[in-house]
Amino acid sequence: MDQEKVNILLVDDQPAKLLAYEVILKDLGENLVIASSGREALEVLLKTEIAVILVDVCMPELDGFELAAMIREHPRFQKTAMIFISAIQVSDIDRLRGYEMGAVDYVPVPVVPEVLRAKIKVFAELYRKTRELERLNHELEDRVRARTAELEASTAKLRESEQRRSMAIAAGKMGSWDWDWISGDWMWDEGQYNIFGVSPENFEVNPANVQALLHPDDVDQLRKAIAEFNKGTRAYETEFRIIRPDGEVRWCVGTAAATTDESGRVVRVSGVTVDITERKRAEERQNLLAREVDHRAKNALALAQSIVRLTRADEVKAYVNAVEGRINALARVHTILSLSSWQGAELSRLIDEELAPYSLGDQIxxxxxxxxxxxxxxxxxxxxxxxxxxxxxxxxxLSTRAGRLAIDWQVDEELLTLSWEESGGPLVKTPKSRGFGTRSLLASIESQLGGQAQFDWRAEGLLCRLEVPLTRKTAAAAPSKFDTAGAAELQRASG
Structure with missing residues (x-):
């Protein structure tokens, strides 16, 4: 199925450069929107949803920095990706200024078409995925609202039935009662006893005993009802909690109606009690699900953005492959966690998922x-x-058929120790500097999980040892803590 096109805004005061950008980006298949000045770009933004803005730094009247500042002031465009193009040598101060104004990247002139296309494609895809997640969130909210409306409609129907005392049959979810306002005598049916978790043989129905079964925070509801009837109220309804003798808390809704004598004095109060505990629990589960989905979507976006922004490569193809590989790894573990309802994942399953793309036979x-x-x-x-x-x-x-890899792990006092031992491959030399992958691995293991990562670059093959606490509080937080703090750690690691 063809994916929806997104709008890419190209801003430059020179027609020739705009034409060049159109030619370079045409193969992306997106909608290219042209603006020949900063003011024209602002007019376009107010009328059109834009995914990425490609803007020239040096323009008359309103330069790229000023335009970026004005764009960021509008709430709609605070997260819109902006890429600056500069034909002059940009100083570190200018570059920092651009990032402060909201730029996500710089492209120097002369423009390398492949690099420009790759950068635009990444942010266009990110915009598309973000909109898809927002759509899914809206759909979930609509379903929750629809379910809530159904529950409210159901409750309204229930109230109508509760007003008919004849419907208060002896059932576990519904009970009826009668209180002689003059003599103080009470009458409960079987359903009422079942709701409160007591039996007629060992429970005497009187105000003191009934109050003892009410939740302490809801006792005032009983007193308020009595006061209302003394003031002349003829009907009263309220939700309240009871604490059964076995300690179980149940939610109920009670409806009461008063019978008066010729002088208008209350002589009897009759009512119906309905156990609504399951409905309350369902509402809580729905609210929790909505919050969890929203939280996980935001965390997944934060992690994807961190991967895109922090990945480094000398070539466009290597950059794209690196980003796709890391995001695919994230997607695989997300699938595993989803199958377990985010309860956790087995280490062996994670390793098997990473092994799947390789045909390694007995090498591992x-x-x-x-x-x-x-x-x-x-x-x-x-x-x-x-x-x-x-x-x-x-x-x-694993780059040669003669190579071998041994992975073993053990747990001792809630500390996972994983050993990665390579042999039989190409001659290994200790790297002069750590690559981004190694630095991000160290940052995630040590800063995110509070563990340790050790590397021994032996001539016969790499030996890596990972120590990861299994009960660290940050690791126990669900569903993920790879958010702004984690991205900051990787930013420092990638510097």
Whole structure:
């Protein structure tokens, strides 16, 4: 199915440069919108939804920095991706100024078509995915609202039936009662006894005993009802909680109607009690589900944005492959966690998912017990394993048929120790500097999970040892803690 096109705004005061950008970006298949000045760009933004803005820094009347500042002042465009193009040498101060104004990247002139297309494509896809997640959230909210409306309609019908005392039959979810206002005598039917969790043989119905079964925070509801009837109120309805003798708390809705004598004095009050505990629990589950979906969607976007912004590569193809690989690793662990209702993931399953793209036969040996990882730990460890497998397949033992990889792990006092040992591959030399993958792995394991990552670049193959606490409080937070703080750690690691 063809995906929906997004709008890309091209801003430059020189027609020739605008034409060049159109030619470069035409193959992306998106809608290209042209603006020859900053003011014209602002007019377009007010009328059109824009995914990415490509703007020249040097323009008369309103330059790129000033235009970016005006765009960011509008609430609609505070998260719109802006890429600056500069034909002059940009100083660090100018570059910092651009980032403060909301730029996500700089492209120097002369423009390399492949680089420009790759950058625009990444942010266009991110915009598209963000809109899709927003649409799914709106659909969920609509379903929740529809369900709530159904519950409210159901409650309204229930109130009508509750007004008819004849409908208060002896059932576990409904009970009826009668109170002689003059003599103080009470009458409960079988359903009323069932709701309160007591029996006629060992429970005497009187105001003191009934009040003892009410939740302390709801006792005032009974007093208020009595006061209302003394003031002349003829009908009263309220929700309240009871605490059964076994300690179970139940939610109920009670409807009461007064009978008066010729002088208008209340002589009898009759009512119906309905157990609505299941409805209350369903509402709580729906609210929790809505909050969880919203939280997970935001965290997934934060992590994807961090991967896109922090990945480095010398070539466009390598950059795209690196981003896709890391996002696919995130998607795989997300699927595993979803199948477990975000209760956790098994370490062996994470390793199997990373092994799936490779045909390695007997090159890999795995050994270790079943280990259930918390959601945050699983996500971070999955990305770390992805980096190790990717590097090994490119440069290490898995890059040749003679290479061997042994992965074993054990748990001792809630500390997971994982050993990664390569042998038989190309001759290994200690790298002069750490690549982004290694630095991000260290940042995620040590800063995110409070663990340790050690590398031994032996000539015969890499030896890596990961130590990860399984009960760290940050790892226990559901569903993921790879958010702004995690992105900041990776930013420092990638510097």
């Amino acid at each position: 040996k795995l050994a270790g017990p079943e280990v259930q990882l918390l959601p945050a730990t699983a996500q971070t460890l999955a990305l770390a394993l992805h980096e190790l497998f990717t590097n090994s397949a490119k440069y290490g033992a």
